[in-house]
Amino acid sequence: MPRSGNVFQFRMWIAGERKYVRKSLKTSDLETARQRAENRVFRIASDLDQGKAVFGATLGDLIDKYLEWRAKDVQLGLVSKGLEGISEGRFSTIQSQCRAIRKVKPGTLKLSELDADSFYDWQLMCQDAGRNITSVTVRNETATLNQIVAFGFREGLCHFPKLNFRPITIRKDQVGRRGTFSLDEYNTLVRFLRSYVSKKACPDDEERAERRKIRDLIYILSNTCLRLGELRKLVWGDIQKVKPGTDKKGRALTIVHLGVRAEIAKTRSARKVVSRGGEYFVRLKREAERTEKTDLVLSNADGTKPFPKRRLYQHWDAIMNGVGIPDYRDKKLHFYSLRHFGITCRIRSNVSLVTLAEMAGTSVAHIESHYAHVDGEMMEQAAMQNFSYDENGFEIKE
Numbered sequence: 001m002p003r004s005g006n007v008f009q010f011r012m013w014i015a016g017e018r019k020y021v022r023k024s025l026k027t028s029d030l031e032t033a034r035q036r037a038e039n040r041v042f043r044i045a046s047d048l049d050q051g052k053a054v055f056g057a058t059l060g061d062l063i064d065k066y067l068e069w070r071a072k073d074v075q076l077g078l079v080s081k082g083l084e085g086i087s088e089g090r091f092s093t094i095q096s097q098c099r100a101i102r103k104v105k106p107g108t109l110k111l112s113e114l115d116a117d118s119f120y121d122w123q124l125m126c127q128d129a130g131r132n133i134t135s136v137t138v139r140n141e142t143a144t145l146n147q148i149v150a151f152g153f154r155e156g157l158c159h160f161p162k163l164n165f166r167p168i169t170i171r172k173d174q175v176g177r178r179g180t181f182s183l184d185e186y187n188t189l190v191r192f193l194r195s196y197v198s199k200k201a202c203p204d205d206e207e208r209a210e211r212r213k214i215r216d217l218i219y220i221l222s223n224t225c226l227r228l229g230e231l232r233k234l235v236w237g238d239i240q241k242v243k244p245g246t247d248k249k250g251r252a253l254t255i256v257h258l259g260v261r262a263e264i265a266k267t268r269s270a271r272k273v274v275s276r277g278g279e280y281f282v283r284l285k286r287e288a289e290r291t292e293k294t295d296l297v298l299s300n301a302d303g304t305k306p307f308p309k310r311r312l313y314q315h316w317d318a319i320m321n322g323v324g325i326p327d328y329r330d331k332k333l334h335f336y337s338l339r340h341f342g343i344t345c346r347i348r349s350n351v352s353l354v355t356l357a358e359m360a361g362t363s364v365a366h367i368e369s370h371y372a373h374v375d376g377e378m379m380e381q382a383a384m385q386n387f388s389y390d391e392n393g394f395e396i397k398e
Contacts, residue, residue, distance in 0.1 A: 008033035010040055016048070021112065047159045057157045059114070060107025063098050065155065066148045070094060087266050089229045097144045104129045111152065116160045119145055123166070139168050179332030180340035185325070186222070192323045193218065206301065209287060213307070214315045216280040217298060221338035223277030224258070225346070225360045228335040232306050233264040236285065237293030242278040254278035260361065271361050340370075347371055 008025045010033075021044060025033045073086045086094075104125050105118075119125070122145070123138045133141075142165045152158035181189065193215045195201050202208040220231060241257040256278035262270040285291050290303030298307045316335060320328040328334075339360070346356050347367075357364045 008037075010037045012041060012044060014044070014048070043159060047156075057111045057152075058107060059105055059109045059111060060102065062111060062148060062152045062157050063101065063107065065157070066151050067095065067098060069151060087229060087264075087268070089227070089266060094144060097141050098148075100126075100131065100141065101145065101148075103131065111158055114158075114160075116162065116164050119163050119165065121166055123168075135168055142168075179328075179334070180337050180344055181333065185323070186341060189218070189319070189323050192319065196319065196322065210301070210311070211315070212287065213284065213298070214312070214319075216284050217312075218319075218335075218338060219280045220277055221335060222342045222345075223280070224256070224273050224275040225339050225342040225356075226260070226273065227266055227339060227361075228312075229266065230260055230264050230361075232296075232298055232309075234258070234260075234297045235293060236291050236295055236297060239281055239297070240272075242281060245276075247276075254282070256281055265361055267361050269361065271358060273359050275359070343367065344371060 006028045008027060008030070010021070010023045010025050012021045013019075014021060021040075023040065025036045027033050027036065070086065070091060074088055074091050104122075119142070122142055123133065123135070126133050126138070142163070146162050149158055149163050150161060153161040197208060197211045197215050199208065202211055217231065220226065221228065224231075226234075238259050238261065239256065240259055241255075243255050243257075245253055245255040247253055253276045256273075256275055258273050258275075258281075260271050260273060262268050265271065281297070284297060288295070288297075288299070288303060289301070290299070295303055296306055299305060300307055312335070320326065320333065325331065325333060343356060343360055346359075347353075353364045353367055357367055360367070
C-alpha cells in the first residue's frame, strides 16, 4: 500500500466476530510478507479452534479479570487453579503493580494489537512514562505481567502464553534493602514513646489507651520480627506461652512462644516464634476488652475488629515527627522497618542465620542478600579486635 510506505499489510475476515484483523507485515518484500501472513493465518485459526476471542478484550479488561481472579485467592486456605492462596499484603502489591502497568500501557489497548514482544523493553518504557524504577522493581513487575498474560491465555483472551523481556542482570549490591533504624534512632524512639503515652502529653483517656496499644505494637514488632500484617491477624489463641527468663548476662526478661498460622503468614507456611518481649503481650491483654482465644490481639477499642490501618499510620506519622524524623518516608522508615531492626539486632548478637530465618519466616538467602550491610559492620568491628596465638596455635582475643 503506497500510503504505508509500500509495506505489505495483512487482512483477514473473522466471521464469528464479524470484523477484519488488520496488521502491518512490516516488510516490502513480497515473499517475506506471504510467509508472515501465512504464519498469522495459522495462529489465528489455531486460536479460533480453541475458542479464543480475536477481538474485543482490552488490556484493562484483562487486568480487571486477573485481579478479580486473584482476589479470590486472598480467602484463607484457598487453593485456586493450582495456585496457593495469597495474603492481603501480596494482593495489595499486585494491585499496585497493575496500577503502574496502566500508567505505561493504556488500558484501552486492544489485546489483539499486542504480541509476545510488546513489553520487551519494559524498563525503558517505564522511564519514558516518567517512572524511575530499579532493576529489582523491573524484575518483579515483569513477573506479574507474565502471570497476567498466562491467565489471559488460559481464559482465551490472549493469543500468546508469555511475554519476552530484555534479560535483566541484578548484582547483589543492587538488591535494595528497606530502611531500618540505627541504634541511636531506636533509643530516641523508645524515649519518645514514654512521653507519647503520658497523661501530660495526652490527657484524653481513650486516646491515651490507643497510644499505649501502638507503643506495645512497636515493641512487639522489633522483638518478635513479625510482619505488621501477621501481627494484625494474630489472635490470643496464637500466644502459646509467656514465661520469665534471663539473658546471657543474667538480666531478667519475659519470653513469649507464639504460633504464626499458615493462613496469616505472608509465605503461607506456619512457623513458631520464640522471642523476648512477652511483657508487651501481657500489657495488651490486661487492657483488652476481649481476650478469648479467637479474639484479635491488636483490635479496635471494643475488640470486635482489627485495629484500623488508617489510625496506625496516623500514629506513625505523629511518632516520626515527634522523634525528629519528618523525612521518614524518604528514609523508608515504616512499621516494616521495626522487623528489619529486630533482624539486624539478632545478626549483631550472632544468632544463627538458619534459626533467624525460621523465626522471621524467610529464607537464609534473603537475609544474606538484604542484610549484607550488617555483615560489613561486624567485619569492621572484628578487624579492630586484637588477637594473638598461644604455644599450641590457639587464638587468644585481647
